[in-house]
Amino acid sequence: MYTQALNAKPDAGEPQLEDAALLEAFQARIDAEDRIEPNDRMPAAYRKTLTRQISQHAHSEIVGMLPEGNWITRAPSLRRKAALLAKVQDECGHGLYLYAAAETLGTSREELVDQLLTGKAKYSSIFNYPTLTWADIGAIGWLVDGAAIMNQIPLCRCSYGPYARAMIRVCKEESFHQRQGYEIMVTLSKGNEAQREMAQDALNRWWWPCLMMFGPPDAASQHSDQSTKWKIKRFSNDELRQKFVDATVPQAHYLGLTLPDPDLKFNEQTGHWEYGAIDWDEFKQVIAGNGPCNRDRLAARNKAHAEGAWVREAALAYAEKRHARKAAA
Amino acid sequence: MKDVFPLWEVFIRSRNGLAHKHVGSLHATDATLALQAARDIYTRRGEGLSIWVVPSNAITASDPADKEMMFEPTASKIYRHPTFYDVPEEVGHM
Numbered sequence: 001m002y003t004q005a006l007n008a009k010p011d012a013g014e015p016q017l018e019d020a021a022l023l024e025a026f027q028a029r030i031d032a033e034d035r036i037e038p039n040d041r042m043p044a045a046y047r048k049t050l051t052r053q054i055s056q057h058a059h060s061e062i063v064g065m066l067p068e069g070n071w072i073t074r075a076p077s078l079r080r081k082a083a084l085l086a087k088v089q090d091e092c093g094h095g096l097y098l099y100a101a102a103e104t105l106g107t108s109r110e111e112l113v114d115q116l117l118t119g120k121a122k123y124s125s126i127f128n129y130p131t132l133t134w135a136d137i138g139a140i141g142w143l144v145d146g147a148a149i150m151n152q153i154p155l156c157r158c159s160y161g162p163y164a165r166a167m168i169r170v171c172k173e174e175s176f177h178q179r180q181g182y183e184i185m186v187t188l189s190k191g192n193e194a195q196r197e198m199a200q201d202a203l204n205r206w207w208w209p210c211l212m213m214f215g216p217p218d219a220a221s222q223h224s225d226q227s228t229k230w231k232i233k234r235f236s237n238d239e240l241r242q243k244f245v246d247a248t249v250p251q252a253h254y255l256g257l258t259l260p261d262p263d264l265k266f267n268e269q270t271g272h273w274e275y276g277a278i279d280w281d282e283f284k285q286v287i288a289g290n291g292p293c294n295r296d297r298l299a300a301r302n303k304a305h306a307e308g309a310w311v312r313e314a315a316l317a318y319a320e321k322r323h324a325r326k327a328a329a
Numbered sequence: 330m331k332d333v334f335p336l337w338e339v340f341i342r343s344r345n346g347l348a349h350k351h352v353g354s355l356h357a358t359d360a361t362l363a364l365q366a367a368r369d370i371y372t373r374r375g376e377g378l379s380i381w382v383v384p385s386n387a388i389t390a391s392d393p394a395d396k397e398m399m400f401e402p403t404a405s406k407i408y409r410h411p412t413f414y415d416v417p418e419e420v421g422h423m
């Protein structure tokens with residue numbers, strides 16, 4: 001999941017409004033690892049939390065096409081271009097699976113898309129960073145999709161059936177994304193001096209924002225408790241972040257690249273890589289709309305939506321015309 | 330609302346000869362576009378050899394609230410299962 005903001009805050013006020021016995025029965029189903037399906041009874045706060053999380057996840061997939069789409073026409077070879085095009089198309093598909101899952105909770109896709117376009121809904125902060133060089137395409141596949149995989153695998157067991165099923169499809173497709181990104185990094189790191197520098201520069205710029213993708217540290221994130229109880233969330237932000245760091249550091253070393261963290265060190269006792277302090281002010285700024293590309297991203301989505309309006313209108317008009325003809329015949 | 334596309338459920342038969350299976354849903358203005366979209370969204374990696382699209386509102390579903398009433402009776406009918414019957418061991422596998 002492209003999801004730190006997706007640790008949506010459940011509405012604390014709402015559960016009390018519901019029948020205690022119903023809440024208890026619902027929790028019992030969750031505890032028994034039952035999957036909750038669209039027409040099942042569920043607490044309003046569960047519905048609301050999931051609608052927000054799944055739709056923000058969908059928005060992230062859709063906005064996530066923009067930074068990479070930026071390089072499709074400039075990919076250095078036909079092989080790279082075909083791969084990048086297929087990857088970006090996959091992300092669009094992910095967005096659509098997720099909107100469909102969110103809709104089962106009772107909010108229409110039109111309404112959800114509207115929340116994105118008006119800036120009311122959030123999406124992952126990572127897509128508010130620019131793709132300055134070709135190496136950024138490698139770094140995104142390797143790191144951003146790598147972090148997304150860490151986040152999404154536990155979501156395949158989320159208590160809400162449609163979300164879990166969408167995640168299973170998504171996870172199957174993500175692995176190619178990460179591998180194609182890493183392959184780009186391998187090629188660059190084995191290239192000439194300028195290419196190695198380009199790879200290092202991309203890693204320097206993407207590393208910290210990727211660690212932020214997992215969301216605020218456990219001590220500071222008040223939203224996770226209820227989500228954990230409802231089995232929407234299976235691991236804490238810090239646990240997932242640590243898994244990502246442990247998996248990624250050796251991959252960076254293989255490339256002969258240096259991680260931009262002077263405090264990074266391996267702890268023999270715990271077997272984990274310990275990382276330095278994350279700049280949470282930067283994170284807050286980007287989430288609040290002040291990242292390097294927030295305005296561009298929203299403007300691009302609005303432009304695409306507006307310019308596609310005639311296609312949607314024409315398709316509807318055609319369907320209506322055929323309907324009317326059939327009725328008349 | 331002018332901009333709302335009808336919802337379709339997508340079913341795909343995979344190459345292994347199993348029945349069509351529900352894979353998800355999508356929005357499209359008509360059946361032709363729904364099929365086209367289903368192909369693009371749900372079969373990018375050879376997932377299937379046949380697609381059905383069905384308007385979501387054409388599906389009649391059982392009510393989850395009736396789950397007990399609908400499905401519980403089957404639990405008590407153990408004589409519907411082969412293991413309910415004793416076949417002498419000398420007869421061998423049946």
Ligand SMILES: [Fe+2]
Nearest residue numbers: 061090091094
């Ligand atoms: Fe994705």
Ligand SMILES: [Fe+2]
Nearest residue numbers: 091145174177
């Ligand atoms: Fe991806």
